[in-house]
Amino acid sequence: MKITGITTTVVNAIHRNWVFVKVQTDQPGLHGWGEATLEWKTRAVCGAVEDLAPFVIGEDPRRIEHVYAKMTRFSFWPLGAIGLSAVSAIDQALWDIKAKDLGVPVWQLLGGQVRDRVRVYTHLRRAKIGAQVGTEDIGAFCDAVQETVEMGYNAVKLGFVPYCGHEADLRDILHVEKAAHAVRERVGPDVAIMTDFHGRPASVEAARAFIEVIAPIRPLFVEEPIQPGNAAAMADLSRRVSCPLATGERLFTPREFAELAELRAVTHVQPDLSHCGGLTGGRRIAAIAEAGQMGIAPHNPMGPVAGTVALHFDVATPNFLIQEEAVGLVPWFDEIFDHPMRLQDGCWTIPGGPGLGIEINEAAAARHPFEQEIVPALDAVLPDGTIANW
Structure with a gap:
């Protein structure tokens, strides 16, 4: 062949x-x-x-x-x-x-099935374009979180932390504290909450200030509390806070993940199988993480092929924790893709067909050709005009 x-x-x-x-x-x-x-x-x-x-x-x-x-x-x-x-x-x-x-x-080639279902989490309102709600109105934000849970999820990732630099503003810290506690009170203890900092804090101290007020709601993890690539700084932060940290969506090689494992810098790693070398690279990273007693929570806010690949990876990966998913990101998500991502009780079911089990209707896909994307990062500017980390 x-x-x-x-x-x-x-x-x-x-x-x-x-x-x-x-x-x-x-x-x-x-x-x-x-x-x-x-x-x-x-x-x-x-x-x-x-x-x-x-x-x-x-x-x-x-x-x-x-x-x-x-x-x-x-x-x-x-x-x-x-x-x-x-x-x-x-x-x-x-x-x-x-x-x-x-x-x-595909999961059969990766070592075979090690679980009966794959736990997933989504974003606020499944990250649907135009349906997002900021934390300025905490009541409306909590309503949107509750609506998301009622879609069939028992885990959701939220953004609490605003753009910031090397210092966390006290007003922002107090608002994040209020919003985080309001969300936990609304959804109760049975819903896992994660929060993504997107590497916005430019210092360990700024990140720690926000984590300290979020930690009491017991997040499953705090994602990218600082910019990726400095494993020593992440390990320093990890030793100073009392909740699990995660990183990895912007790391690509086994060596980078090995540094995290060697320093015990995070509790969970988040390789993206569309950036870290696919399933071949992902398997190597998973083995490193397992040796370092770290869980795997693959990053995936992208399209249906990436989601399907992650599903097969998760079925066969022993130290898998939870999967980020983006089904429903656009209203026509299911129209041009035949895919196996089926939600049941907050989990994806196990696919049984040959291969990945996804097919793209290329004629239908042609109805949504390349366009210059809307780039939300363009508003990532601090009050003094400094460009912030998005």
Whole structure:
């Protein structure tokens, strides 16, 4: 069996363009899907897929480790977020092809089923475009959280922390405290709450100030309390606070995750399987995390291929904790995708079909072509005009 072609399909989803990668083979009807969505880097990622094609075309798609090595070693230059996103999508598609060829679900190739359901969490109102509510009106914010839970979820991730610099403003700290406690009172103890700082605090002390007022509501974790890439600073923060920390969506290599494990810097890691080398890279990271007694909570606010890939990964990963999902991000989410992400009692059910079990209606996808995304980060400015971390 040989790979004969690699193509990209771009679908505009308002704040991001989904980048789907199709790997074709010389076997009639046998192809695989992957997703390389990287917010606001669509053109670059599509170009990276084209650049990687010569390394891949003509290879046997079932030799996944071999093809992965060609893409990551022959490139000479470290690939970074853009190149590794392209690698990730191609890698995902190879697993899809191999599992289809064998007639088994992808999770079977990853070691087999280790759980009967996959717990998921969503964002406020499932992150539906135009339906978001800020924390300025705490009552309205709590109403939206309750509405989200009533959609069938028992876990939700929220944004409490405003843009900030090296110092956390006392008024902001007190407001975050009030909002966090109001949410916990509204939903009770049976709903897991996570909060994403997005790396907005520019110092350990600023992050600690916000975490201290959130910690009493017992969040499942605080995500990216500081900017990624400084494992020592994250470990320092972790020792100073009394709730679990998580990071990893903007880390890409096993070495970066090994640093977190060596320093016991966080409780959970959040690799993104569309950026960290696909399922091949994700498996290596999961093993590192398990050795470091860290849970895995994969990042995924993207499209349905990324979600489906994560589902198969979660089914077979022993130290899996919870999965971020973005089903329903746009109203036509289910119209052009046949996918296996089925919500039941706050969890996804286990898929049983061959491969990833997802197919894209390419004609329908063409109705949502590439557009320049709306970039919400453009308003990330502090009162004095300083550009903040979004």
